[in-house]
Amino acid sequence: MVVVGSGSGNTTNTNGEVTSPDWFLSDEQINVLKVDALKEAIKMRGIVPKGRKDELRVMLKQCMEKGMGIVEGVTKDMQVLSGFPVGSRWKELQPGDDIVPEPVNEFAFHAPTDNPEALPRVQKQNFDETWDRPVFKGRNLENEVRLKGHPRRRWIKDEGLNENSHPVEWLDAMLPVYQKSASSKSETIHTISAEKLCRWSNEKARLMEMGTKTKYPTFTEFITEEWEQYLYVFFYNGLCPSPSVEMKLQGEETDPVQSDAFLRKCLGPNATVRFKQWKACFACQDPKVAVPSRKTHPNFKVDEYFRHLQIIFRYAWMPGRDLSGDEQTMGFKGKHADKLRITYKKEGDGFQCDCIADDGYTFTFYFRNQPAEKKWLDQGLSPLHSRCMSLFDCFMDEHHQVRFDNLYMSAKFALAAFQHPNKVMVEGVTRSSQRDLPPQVVQADVQKNRIAGVKGTVKAAVLEDCPPLASCQLVAASVYDQKGVHFLSTCVQRIHWIEKFREVFDKTTQRKRMGKFLRLAINDDYNLNMNNVDIADQLRGSYRPDRWMRKQKWWWSMFFWGHGTLLVNAFIAYKRFMENKGLKPMSHYDFQKKIVLAKICPTLHGAKKQRGTIASQRGDQRSAASSSRGRSKRSSETVASATRAATKPKIEYNRVTTWQRVKDDTSDFNRSRLDQSAPHFPMPVDNEKRGKCCALCRYAAGKKLRANLLCCSRCNVYLCAWCFKSFHTLPSISAAKDNICAEINERTEAKKEKTKANKRKGRLKAINN
Numbered sequence: 001m002v003v004v005g006s007g008s009g010n011t012t013n014t015n016g017e018v019t020s021p022d023w024f025l026s027d028e029q030i031n032v033l034k035v036d037a038l039k040e041a042i043k044m045r046g047i048v049p050k051g052r053k054d055e056l057r058v059m060l061k062q063c064m065e066k067g068m069g070i071v072e073g074v075t076k077d078m079q080v081l082s083g084f085p086v087g088s089r090w091k092e093l094q095p096g097d098d099i100v101p102e103p104v105n106e107f108a109f110h111a112p113t114d115n116p117e118a119l120p121r122v123q124k125q126n127f128d129e130t131w132d133r134p135v136f137k138g139r140n141l142e143n144e145v146r147l148k149g150h151p152r153r154r155w156i157k158d159e160g161l162n163e164n165s166h167p168v169e170w171l172d173a174m175l176p177v178y179q180k181s182a183s184s185k186s187e188t189i190h191t192i193s194a195e196k197l198c199r200w201s202n203e204k205a206r207l208m209e210m211g212t213k214t215k216y217p218t219f220t221e222f223i224t225e226e227w228e229q230y231l232y233v234f235f236y237n238g239l240c241p242s243p244s245v246e247m248k249l250q251g252e253e254t255d256p257v258q259s260d261a262f263l264r265k266c267l268g269p270n271a272t273v274r275f276k277q278w279k280a281c282f283a284c285q286d287p288k289v290a291v292p293s294r295k296t297h298p299n300f301k302v303d304e305y306f307r308h309l310q311i312i313f314r315y316a317w318m319p320g321r322d323l324s325g326d327e328q329t330m331g332f333k334g335k336h337a338d339k340l341r342i343t344y345k346k347e348g349d350g351f352q353c354d355c356i357a358d359d360g361y362t363f364t365f366y367f368r369n370q371p372a373e374k375k376w377l378d379q380g381l382s383p384l385h386s387r388c389m390s391l392f393d394c395f396m397d398e399h400h401q402v403r404f405d406n407l408y409m410s411a412k413f414a415l416a417a418f419q420h421p422n423k424v425m426v427e428g429v430t431r432s433s434q435r436d437l438p439p440q441v442v443q444a445d446v447q448k449n450r451i452a453g454v455k456g457t458v459k460a461a462v463l464e465d466c467p468p469l470a471s472c473q474l475v476a477a478s479v480y481d482q483k484g485v486h487f488l489s490t491c492v493q494r495i496h497w498i499e500k501f502r503e504v505f506d507k508t509t510q511r512k513r514m515g516k517f518l519r520l521a522i523n524d525d526y527n528l529n530m531n532n533v534d535i536a537d538q539l540r541g542s543y544r545p546d547r548w549m550r551k552q553k554w555w556w557s558m559f560f561w562g563h564g565t566l567l568v569n570a571f572i573a574y575k576r577f578m579e580n581k582g583l584k585p586m587s588h589y590d591f592q593k594k595i596v597l598a599k600i601c602p603t604l605h606g607a608k609k610q611r612g613t614i615a616s617q618r619g620d621q622r623s624a625a626s627s628s629r630g631r632s633k634r635s636s637e638t639v640a641s642a643t644r645a646a647t648k649p650k651i652e653y654n655r656v657t658t659w660q661r662v663k664d665d666t667s668d669f670n671r672s673r674l675d676q677s678a679p680h681f682p683m684p685v686d687n688e689k690r691g692k693c694c695a696l697c698r699y700a701a702g703k704k705l706r707a708n709l710l711c712c713s714r715c716n717v718y719l720c721a722w723c724f725k726s727f728h729t730l731p732s733i734s735a736a737k738d739n740i741c742a743e744i745n746e747r748t749e750a751k752k753e754k755t756k757a758n759k760r761k762g763r764l765k766a767i768n769n
Helices: 027-031 035-043 053-065 153-159 167-172 194-207 224-239 245-249 261-267 271-281 300-315 383-392 411-419 448-454 521-529 532-542 554-580 588-600 621-628 695-701 724-729 737-768
Strands: 089-093 322-331 350-358 361-367 401-404 425-429 458-464 475-480 484-489 497-506 511-520 682-684 709-712 718-720
Touching: 027 053, 035 053, 167 554, 167 588, 194 224, 194 271, 224 245, 224 261, 224 271, 224 554, 224 588, 245 261, 245 271, 261 271, 261 588, 300 361, 300 554, 322 361, 322 521, 322 532, 322 554, 350 383, 350 532, 350 554, 361 383, 361 532, 361 554, 383 411, 401 521, 411 425, 411 484, 425 521, 484 521, 497 521, 511 521, 532 554, 532 588, 554 588, 695 718, 695 737, 709 724, 718 724
Parallel strands: 322 401, 401 425
Antiparallel strands: 089 458, 322 350, 350 361, 425 484, 458 475, 475 484, 497 511, 682 709, 709 718
C-alpha cells in the first residue's frame, strides 16, 4: 500500500510559505464533521474507527498529530483484518471434486427439520486442505495426551481419599471443617474453613450486639458443627424442596405437610429461633475488615470465599485437552448497581460470571462485574475477551482447545488466544457481522421455501500471511442448515463430512431403528465439546438450595452459587476417580444426600473422620503420634458430640476415670458434657476428696470455690450447685466465660455482704445481752 501523506502536518511551498497538505485536517475542520465523515476519514488512514463521536474526533486528531496520511488501495474488507499484522488476508477454499454419497437407510429417515416433500438437494463435498495443529502438552501417568480431566493425584494423597471415602470427605477435601495444623503434611492450600466462617459469623453477631436485650436476647455463639448444620439445612431443602426452609422446622401441629421430624430431632426444640439467628449473623468475610472501593472490589463480601474456591478448584483438578467457556447465571431479586437484565434465561435477572469447565467441573471463573485486567485491556481487547484471557492464565499446559459460543468468538479473539503464553486454541460459532468473518464464507438467510436448495452448502476460507498464526492457521467455515451457521477455529484439522448414527422411531415397523446421516466434522466437534459449562449448570440446578429463595442480599446469591458449584465439583472429582478405578460411582442425588445428612447428623450419618478429634481433623501429626502410643489426649470435642444424636447410642459410664479441670472449649470432657443421651447425675463429694473446687468457677473467675460441691457421674468433673446446669447446657464455655465470671463475682459479693450482716447482727446481739 502507498501512503500519500506522511510526516508533519505543515509543508513549505516554493515561495517559502508554510502550508498544510491536502490530506491534513485542522481541529476546526474535524469538529464540524459528522459521524459518517469521521469514520470515513479514519478508514482512509488504514485504521478501524471505534467509539462515539467524541472518541472518533480524538482518534482523527491523533492521526493528524502523527502525520498519518491517506492510504491508497484500502480494500472494502479492511475491517475483516483489523488488529492483524499487515498483509494478512483471507483465502477462499474450494471443495474437492469427489461427491460424498448420502448414507442409505432401510427406512424413511430424514432430519426432523426437513420437509419430507422437499428434501435437501445440495451435493456434499469434502475439502482437501488439512492443517497440523500443535499437540496438547498435558500428559497422564502413561505419558499419553491427557484427553480427559481427572482429580490431581497429589490432592487425593494429601486428603487421604480412596474408593471407600465418604462423600463428606470429598467435600471437606475442598472446604475443610477446621484449618490445617502447621504440623500437617498436606500440601493442599486451604485459605478458608468452616471454622473460620463460623468465627466471622460470631464476630458479626458481637458487632450487631446479638445476645443483648436489644436484639436476640437469647443468642449464644455458634460452634463450628452447629454452624454447618444450619448451612446445610438449605441444601437439605434442595433435596426435598419446601416453599420455605422454615416450614421444615415447624411442628406437625402447625404444618403437617412440610414439617420434618428428622430436622427437628437433630437440631433440637429451639431450631426455629437458632435458624433465624444464623441467618442474621451469617458472614463469609471478616466483618472487621474495612470496606474497599466498589470499583476494585465489587464483590468484597464474598471475595475471601471465592479466592479459596479459585485456588482449590484449580489445585484439585487436572483439566483435559478439550474445555469449554460460557457464562453461568445466579438469580437475584433485590436491587444492586451491578444486577444484569437477563431475559433469555429461566434464571432471570441477577449476576453472571464467565467460566471454564471440563465435563461439568468448573475449573475457574471470573465475575462480569469485576474490572478486567489492565494488561489485556491495553492490548485493545474488550472487557469480555480480557476476562477470557485472565481465565487462560489459570492453565498449566499449553495448547488447550476451548470452545465458545457466538457471544465470545471473533477472529481477533482467536489471534489473541493463541498469542497468550499458554497458546490456547479456540473454536466456536460466530456471528456473521462485526466478528471479522471473511465475506467469502458468510451465507445470508433465504426464504423458508428455498431452504431445500441451499441446505448443506459449505464454504470455507483460511487466513494466510499471518506470522503469529503460522503454526496454527485460523479457519473460517459455514454450513447452511435452517440458516447459515458460521465457525471460526484454530482447532479444526480438516473440513469434511462424517457419518453419524441416531436411534429413531420408525412409524412403519413401530419400533426404534438406527438411522445414518452426515454431519460436518467441525460442527460435530463443537457439539461434543461445547456443553461442559452447561453440564455444570445443570448439576448445580438439580438440587439447588435456593429454588424459591428471593435473596434480597446480593452476596447470598453469589455465596449459594459458589457453594453449589463446590458440591458439584466434589461430585465430579469423586465420579471421575471411581471411573478411573473401574468402579461404579453413586448417583449425584445419593452423593449430595450423604453429604447433607453427615453435616446435619454426624453421629448417625457422618464419616469416621467426623467422629475423631479436632486435632486429628487438622492433620496434627503430634496428636496422631500420641494416640498411636496409647495416650489418647483429645484436644477438643468431636464433631459428633457437638450435636444431639438422632438415636440414642450405647451408654457408657465413667469414660474418664480421673478428675477433669476446665481449660477451655477444647478440654477432654467436651466429648460428653453436651451429650444428653446419657444421664448426668450430681454425686456428693466424699471426705476423701477434700481440697477440690468447682472447675467452672476456677476457669471463669480464677477462684477456688468449694461451697455446695458436687461431682458429675458422667463427666467426672467437680461443679458447684450453681454451675452444674450451665456446664451441661452452654454450647460454648469460652464464649460465655465473661457472663459466668460476672455471676460468680456477684454471688461471691452477695455472700460476703450476707456474712458481714450476720457478723454485725451477732455483735449487736452480744451487746444487748
